[in-house]
Amino acid sequence: MRLDTTYTVNTPEGIALQLSPAGPLPRLLAWLMDLLLRSVISVTLIVILSYMGKMGLGIAAILIFLLEWFYPVYFELRQHGQTPGKKMLDLYVAQADASPVTPSASIVRNLLRVVDFLPLLYGFGLASMMLNKRFQRLGDLAANTVVLHKNNHKNRHTAVETEPLRPPMSLTLPEQQAIMLFSQRSNTLTSSRQDELARLTGPLAGEQENPARYLHAIANWLTGGRAA
Amino acid sequence: MNLDSITANIRLRSPWEATDLGFAMVQHNARWIFPAWTLLLFSTALIVWLILPADYQEYTPWVVWWLKPWYDRVLLHILSHQMFDQRLSTADIFSAMPRLFLRTGLPGALLWRRPSFSRGFNLPIWQLEQLRGKARSERQNLLHLQAHSHAVWLTIGCILLELVVIFSLYALIVLLDPTDGSWDYLSSAFTNTFDEETRYWGSIIYIALSTTATWLIEPLYIAASFSLYLNRRTQLEAWDIELAFRNMGERLRALAQAPLAILLAVFLLAGSHALFPSPVSAAESKGEYLAEERLPPEDSADQIEAVMQLDELSNMRTVKRWERIKPEEEEDERKSFTIPEALQLLFANITKILLWVSLIILAVMLFVYRERLLAMLKPLQRKPQPQAVPDTLFGMDIRPESLPDDIATASRRLWEAGQHREALSLLYRGALMHLTRHDRVPVQDSHTEGDILHLAREYLGSGQRIAWLTAVTLAWQEVAYAHRTPPGERVEPLFEGWIGFALRLRSGTDVQPTTSAGDMQA
Numbered sequence: 229m230r231l232d233t234t235y236t237v238n239t240p241e242g243i244a245l246q247l248s249p250a251g252p253l254p255r256l257l258a259w260l261m262d263l264l265l266r267s268v269i270s271v272t273l274i275v276i277l278s279y280m281g282k283m284g285l286g287i288a289a290i291l292i293f294l295l296e297w298f299y300p301v302y303f304e305l306r307q308h309g310q311t312p313g314k315k316m317l318d319l320y321v322a323q324a325d326a327s328p329v330t331p332s333a334s335i336v337r338n339l340l341r342v343v344d345f346l347p348l349l350y351g352f353g354l355a356s357m358m359l360n361k362r363f364q365r366l367g368d369l370a371a372n373t374v375v376l377h378k379n380n381h382k383n384r385h386t387a388v389e390t391e392p393l394r395p396p397m398s399l400t401l402p403e404q405q406a407i408m409l410f411s412q413r414s415n416t417l418t419s420s421r422q423d424e425l426a427r428l429t430g431p432l433a434g435e436q437e438n439p440a441r442y443l444h445a446i447a448n449w450l451t452g453g454r455a456a
Numbered sequence: 457m458n459l460d461s462i463t464a465n466i467r468l469r470s471p472w473e474a475t476d477l478g479f480a481m482v483q484h485n486a487r488w489i490f491p492a493w494t495l496l497l498f499s500t501a502l503i504v505w506l507i508l509p510a511d512y513q514e515y516t517p518w519v520v521w522w523l524k525p526w527y528d529r530v531l532l533h534i535l536s537h538q539m540f541d542q543r544l545s546t547a548d549i550f551s552a553m554p555r556l557f558l559r560t561g562l563p564g565a566l567l568w569r570r571p572s573f574s575r576g577f578n579l580p581i582w583q584l585e586q587l588r589g590k591a592r593s594e595r596q597n598l599l600h601l602q603a604h605s606h607a608v609w610l611t612i613g614c615i616l617l618e619l620v621v622i623f624s625l626y627a628l629i630v631l632l633d634p635t636d637g638s639w640d641y642l643s644s645a646f647t648n649t650f651d652e653e654t655r656y657w658g659s660i661i662y663i664a665l666s667t668t669a670t671w672l673i674e675p676l677y678i679a680a681s682f683s684l685y686l687n688r689r690t691q692l693e694a695w696d697i698e699l700a701f702r703n704m705g706e707r708l709r710a711l712a713q714a715p716l717a718i719l720l721a722v723f724l725l726a727g728s729h730a731l732f733p734s735p736v737s738a739a740e741s742k743g744e745y746l747a748e749e750r751l752p753p754e755d756s757a758d759q760i761e762a763v764m765q766l767d768e769l770s771n772m773r774t775v776k777r778w779e780r781i782k783p784e785e786e787e788d789e790r791k792s793f794t795i796p797e798a799l800q801l802l803f804a805n806i807t808k809i810l811l812w813v814s815l816i817i818l819a820v821m822l823f824v825y826r827e828r829l830l831a832m833l834k835p836l837q838r839k840p841q842p843q844a845v846p847d848t849l850f851g852m853d854i855r856p857e858s859l860p861d862d863i864a865t866a867s868r869r870l871w872e873a874g875q876h877r878e879a880l881s882l883l884y885r886g887a888l889m890h891l892t893r894h895d896r897v898p899v900q901d902s903h904t905e906g907d908i909l910h911l912a913r914e915y916l917g918s919g920q921r922i923a924w925l926t927a928v929t930l931a932w933q934e935v936a937y938a939h940r941t942p943p944g945e946r947v948e949p950l951f952e953g954w955i956g957f958a959l960r961l962r963s964g965t966d967v968q969p970t971t972s973a974g975d976m977q978a
Contacts, residue, residue: 230462230463230464230466231463231464231465231477231480231484232464232465232467232480233476233477248469248473248476249476250473251472251475251476251479251480252479252617253472253475253610253613253614254472254475254476256616256617257609260616281800283800283804318470318472319472346627347624347625347628347631348623348626349619349620350624351620351621351623351624351625352624354620358479361480361483363476377470379470397708397711400707402700403700403703403707406696406697406701406704409468409696410694410697410701413468413697416691416692417692417693417694421693425694425697425698426701428702428704428705429701429704429705430706430708430709431705431708431711432705434705452753
């Protein structure tokens with residue numbers, strides 16, 4: 229087994245989901261973003277409500293208390309597990325089986341922030357994450373949640389315009405995926421590198437005059453293109 | 457470089473996933489990294505501490521920190537070999553150090569490149585690619601195109617992680633220190649009012665903690681940087697595709713070279729064709745699964761959109777709510793920021809009253825539900841809930857009301873009337889009734905006669921009663937299952953013993969001498 233950070237969850241339909249838990253570093257940065265946002269809101273609240281004298285400050289204190297404790301809960305439940313900071317880093321909170329985070333789990337993991345914060349600045353949380361294959365802090369372990377990377381696939385479409393071509397031999401699923409990836413990412417590769425890669429496929433495209441173009445044609449066929 | 461021996465899964469990751477892979481590398485390979493790393497870092501710290509003049513010893517952490525590029529090279533040496541499945545011994549690592557010292561651009565890294573925020577990411581270009589001069593800067597610019605900001609944030613993040621470790625360890629010391637010493641030290645650190653001795657020990661503790669933080673975080677930083685670098689190169693050079701294509705080429709070549717294998721493969725493919733149409737063959741078998749008159753993709757997209765507009769599928773909802781007719785009035789009132797004191801008092805009083813009311817309600821509820829709450833406070837009763845006493849066993853009714861008052865006489869009468877089976881059954885039922893009702897033997901429906909005997913042994917102990925029960929059980933089993941009537945001389949003592957078995961229960965003592973059974977009967 230080659231080292232990777234992902235783990236697999238099988239859905240009842242028999243689909244294997246690859247989940248990628250997020251480590252301490254992106255989570256630290258997301259937390260910093262949220263901290264910044266919360267601080268800005270808190271300061272604004274104090275400034276505005278201080279016009280109302282002591283009562284205003286009292287209300288501000290109550291609001292800031294609610295903000296500190298329920299800001300993550302609100303966003304996790306209403307924004308698909310993403311606080312603004314997590315959204316910036318493409319992270320989201322989910323149950324360990326990738327189902328949406330439940331209200332009780334969200335409350336548990338956020339109330340237990342205090343424990344992770346101990347002894348100071350998330351020391352226990354960091355230790356827990358590093359001793360754990362899924363980078364879960366203690367609150368996550370208690371609520372059975374994980375913070376996952378959200379992979380947004382941007383360039384999904386074949387960039388190269390070619391006539392589709394049926395592969396001359398049967399290809400396994402990973403091989404078909406590799407050919408499609410090759411075609412999708414060809415705009416980041418030089419043409420000589422593309423040809424070099426394509427020749428590695430040996431009998432498939434090795435003897436072709438223009439191996440890269442040949443593979444693009446196959447990729448086009450694999451992604452559903454058909455000759456007109 | 458042989459991509460085949462790489463130990464990490466090569467795929468195109470997002471940059472943050474790549475840093476996570478670096479963390480996982482350290483997690484996974486800690487025992488190959490840390491021995492040499494510990495030796496290197498702590499011996500360096502010790503040497504620095506020893507050679508600095510006494511007045512400057514408190515600057516040791518700064519020197520140790522400044523020397524980070526030097527450890528980075530050693531760490532990268534370990535990690536890059538680890539990545540290609542070469543485990544280096546501590547001796548290997550230390551013997552490679554002179555080469556690392558001379559050939560990795562160390563002077564620049566320790567001087568003008570020290571403040572760089574992407575030093576971890578740039579290091580592989582110096583050390584692994586061995587590029588210098590213009591070639592290096594061009595290479596670095598190329599790699600930085602899409603990875604520089606992540607490299608910088610990675611450095612900042614790791615500095616923060618070091619701070620987390622230092623602060624946590626300080627807080628842990630303060631929390632666990634039973635004296636006030638550490639707290640006094642920390643508070644006097646802000647006023648700079650401690651004596652020479654405290655200052656000395658304080659600086660020693662600081663050296664230890666900051667070195668520990670470096671010790672924990674620096675391998676993570678270098679591994680994450682290395683992983684980020686590998687991910688950038690994977691992106692640029694499509695390593696993942698290269699690996700997949702190489703495997704594909706080998707597989708296809710092997711197929712081409714082995715005619716037998718081809719035959720087999722053709723055979724298998726032909727076989728699998730019928731069972732699971734492969735993508736290739738799916739195209740050939742046109743019309744079998746897909747309609748001939750398929751729409752082109754654009755048309756079907758339009759059609760799908762049209763279908764999704766249907767009421768059943770579109771997520772349109774009508775929400776009704778109250779709206780203020782004149783919203784301006786409210787705003788005018790709000791414009792005056794100075795709320796009259798009476799209103800503030802009103803707000804405060806209402807809040808106060810609400811609090812008191814909820815407190816009273818809480819108290820009332822506490823009183824109303826006191827029993828349930830107290831029950832919750834009680835320690836969990838370990839005693840399992842008394843199991844329902846079965847009414848029938850082996851299809852026999854063993855409720856007391858179904859049995860005659862004098863079981864011994866009734867069954868003796870049955871026996872004498874020749875109804876042997878009924879007589880023994882009555883006796884056994886009586887025994888079971890006593891066991892379940894009076895001895896509280898936890899008999900369940902699923903138990904067999906043997907099980908009951910076994911259970912009863914724990915409750916009755918050894919003595920006359922268990923002997924009698926054993927005899928009855930045996931007699932009953934014989935007549936019930938073997939259809940053999942036991943001889944009369946074996947059964948007679950059972951009728952006589954019944955009273956002993958039953959009476960002993962009522963007197964509540966299980967361990968009377970055996971002779972008393974006869975006495976009581978007499």
